[in-house]
Amino acid sequence: MSTVTPDPLAPAPIDRQGIRFGDVLFKGVALVAAIGVAAVLGSIAYKVFALAWPAIQEFGLSFIWTQGWNPNANVYGALVFIYGTVVTSVIALLLATPLSIAIALFLTEIAPGRVAAPIATMVELLAAIPSVVLGLWGILVFGPCVASHLEPFLNTWFGFLPIFSGDPSQAGVLPAALVLTIMIIPITSAICRELFSRVPRDLSDGSLALGSTRWEAIRRVAIPYAAPGISAAVLLGLGRAFGEAIAVTQVIGAGNTINQSLFPPGDTLGSRIASSYIGASSAIEAQSLLYLGAILLVISLVTNVSAQLIVNRFQKARRVSAG
Amino acid sequence: MSVAEIRDQYDITAGSSNLRRRRRTEKAVSAVAILSALFAVMLLALVLGTVLFKGISQIDMDFFTKPAALFGEKGGIADALIGSALIVAMATILAVPIAILVAIYIAEYAGPKAASFFRVMLDVLNGVPAIIVGIFIYGMLVVGHGQSSVYGAMALAILMIPMVARATQEILELVPRHLREASLALGMPRWRTVYSIVLPTAIGGILTGVVIAVARVAGETAPLLFTSSITQNQISFDVHNALPTLPIRIFTLSESPSPDDQAAAWAAALVLIAFVLVMNIVAKTIAGRKRKSLEGG
Numbered sequence: 001m002s003t004v005t006p007d008p009l010a011p012a013p014i015d016r017q018g019i020r021f022g023d024v025l026f027k028g029v030a031l032v033a034a035i036g037v038a039a040v041l042g043s044i045a046y047k048v049f050a051l052a053w054p055a056i057q058e059f060g061l062s063f064i065w066t067q068g069w070n071p072n073a074n075v076y077g078a079l080v081f082i083y084g085t086v087v088t089s090v091i092a093l094l095l096a097t098p099l100s101i102a103i104a105l106f107l108t109e110i111a112p113g114r115v116a117a118p119i120a121t122m123v124e125l126l127a128a129i130p131s132v133v134l135g136l137w138g139i140l141v142f143g144p145c146v147a148s149h150l151e152p153f154l155n156t157w158f159g160f161l162p163i164f165s166g167d168p169s170q171a172g173v174l175p176a177a178l179v180l181t182i183m184i185i186p187i188t189s190a191i192c193r194e195l196f197s198r199v200p201r202d203l204s205d206g207s208l209a210l211g212s213t214r215w216e217a218i219r220r221v222a223i224p225y226a227a228p229g230i231s232a233a234v235l236l237g238l239g240r241a242f243g244e245a246i247a248v249t250q251v252i253g254a255g256n257t258i259n260q261s262l263f264p265p266g267d268t269l270g271s272r273i274a275s276s277y278i279g280a281s282s283a284i285e286a287q288s289l290l291y292l293g294a295i296l297l298v299i300s301l302v303t304n305v306s307a308q309l310i311v312n313r314f315q316k317a318r319r320v321s322a323g
Numbered sequence: 324m325s326v327a328e329i330r331d332q333y334d335i336t337a338g339s340s341n342l343r344r345r346r347r348t349e350k351a352v353s354a355v356a357i358l359s360a361l362f363a364v365m366l367l368a369l370v371l372g373t374v375l376f377k378g379i380s381q382i383d384m385d386f387f388t389k390p391a392a393l394f395g396e397k398g399g400i401a402d403a404l405i406g407s408a409l410i411v412a413m414a415t416i417l418a419v420p421i422a423i424l425v426a427i428y429i430a431e432y433a434g435p436k437a438a439s440f441f442r443v444m445l446d447v448l449n450g451v452p453a454i455i456v457g458i459f460i461y462g463m464l465v466v467g468h469g470q471s472s473v474y475g476a477m478a479l480a481i482l483m484i485p486m487v488a489r490a491t492q493e494i495l496e497l498v499p500r501h502l503r504e505a506s507l508a509l510g511m512p513r514w515r516t517v518y519s520i521v522l523p524t525a526i527g528g529i530l531t532g533v534v535i536a537v538a539r540v541a542g543e544t545a546p547l548l549f550t551s552s553i554t555q556n557q558i559s560f561d562v563h564n565a566l567p568t569l570p571i572r573i574f575t576l577s578e579s580p581s582p583d584d585q586a587a588a589w590a591a592a593l594v595l596i597a598f599v600l601v602m603n604i605v606a607k608t609i610a611g612r613k614r615k616s617l618e619g620g
Contacts, residue, residue: 121607128539243451
């Protein structure tokens with residue numbers, strides 16, 4: 001072994017130590033970055049709760065189901081805002097989900113590629129409009145339009161429903177819900193589009209070959225196949241709607257009561273923080289606003305994590321069925 | 324006689340009322356889908372059209388070169404433009420290297436368990452409402468130190484990191500395995516492979532992600548509300564103090580009852596939206612060219 005003649009073509013000796021060091025350093029730096037980002041997530045949760053702690057101690061959990069917000073009388077409760085958050089987001093979702101599914105079906109099943117691509121881009125651009133611009137449009141154009149046309153119409157024809165009773169109002173829960181609808185349509189429709197485009201061709205072709213119409217193939221094959229993904233899309237849209245503060249602040253009108261009707265002003269967790277935090281007059285008011293923030297954080301984390309879990313399970317199931 | 328009619332003569336199911344009903348359903352559903360897509364496009368046109376129509380008349384040279392109006396006189400957005408540019412630039416400088424490192428860790432080094440942990444973590448961070456990020460930076464830094472545009476940039480950076488990291492990680496995983504293997508087989512260390520082979524191949528996709536994140540963050544209002552909103556309306560480059568920004572300017576102007584302020588809000592919104600749209604078009608172009616080069620190669 002030791003008698004091997006030196007080979008003139010042998011590569012120069014490699015500096016193994018140097019390589020090892022470079023790799024360890026690079027991997028270490030990348031790992032530190034990843035852990036740092038995880039730490040940011042953790043400290044966001046910690047900090048928000050720590051800041052809200054005095055209010056949490058003062059009011060306890062009953063804060064969550066206390067109705068009313070009056071800094072002068074030292075009355076603070078989150079119920080009005082939780083109600084406002086849930087109502088605006090759920091309405092937005094009820095409107096946006098069918099629309100998004102329909103848009104996604106149009107883009108994947110009906111439109112030819114030349115038409116689908118630009119329309120898909122335009123729907124994506126809807127998501128690119130900054131929320132403050134959408135809010136500006138909402139407060140100056142859309143709100144007044146809702147108050148003078150849509151609300152009287154709903155009141156005339158569906159006024160027997162308590163949600164459409166009462167006088168129209170420029171700022172209120174209904175325009176806020178509609179602005180949120182516009183914001184989540186691009187999110188949910190983009191995910192649905194992706195889901196429908198992944199439905200295996202042979203499944204839908206098989207259904208068509210058995211004599212079903214295109215709609216029946218969509219309803220019996222594509223939609224069931226995409227269903228878990230669609231529910232994840234809905235949850236992601238919901239998370240976005242829960243967390244939106246600026247556009248909602250601009251159009252919802254900062255109400256302090258729960259109303260049966262959707263016309264009068266209300267408020268959501270995010271929009272109340274955005275509109276009142278800078279002007280908070282006492283420490284306890286600021287801490288109560290942070291308590292609202294803590295509730296908002298919990299709600300949106302739960303929504304988002306459940307969406308992730310559904311997506312993960314869906315991907316795993318698909319991988320198993322594909323392999 | 325058209326081809327369709329000839330075929331129908333021999334179609335034994337054509338006469339059945341059931342099939343006619345099913346075809347009617349199909350037509351109705353198609354119509355609903357087409358209308359929905361039209362509706363979305365119309366919404367976009369409506370919002371963009373309104374902003375353009377109401378904003379364009381306000382825009383002149385003064386609008387870009389003068390700071391906000393104090394009283395009576397017609398003001399501009401120069402101060403807010405400078406503030407936005409500085410804050411977004413600082414946020415990008417902070418966020419992009421961290422985000423790319425995180426993506427490299429996930430795509431190149433982490434095992435499957437760790438990779439999926441960090442992926443989920445990025446998605447959860449992406450789902451944290453922007454206003455909560457604002458509160459976080461407020462509680463960490465603004466309390467005690469006062470508002471500063473650096474803190475605003477940090478809040479925006481927290482929003483950017485998950486967006487850029489996820490986009491980068493996805494694109495890194497698309498880089499063909501054989502490129503890495505060829506480089507490693509030639510004796511290149513792992514980090515040199517990532518640095519001189521994987522990243523240059525993926526640069527188009529990374530840029531797309533960065534540009535889209537910049538466009539999104541430039542329009543964010545909520546995090547700046549707590550970190551860089553109490554400002555003097557004068558032109559300033561001092562990043563240690565709070566600087567006025569375009570989104571905050573639009574937000575405050577939009578709540579004003581004065582028609583002059585509202586007109587200025589529309590014009591500022593037009594500038595912001597034009598920037599966002601241009602960035603999105605840039606991102607599309609980069610993405611398109613990159614896809615072509617990947618397909619070609």
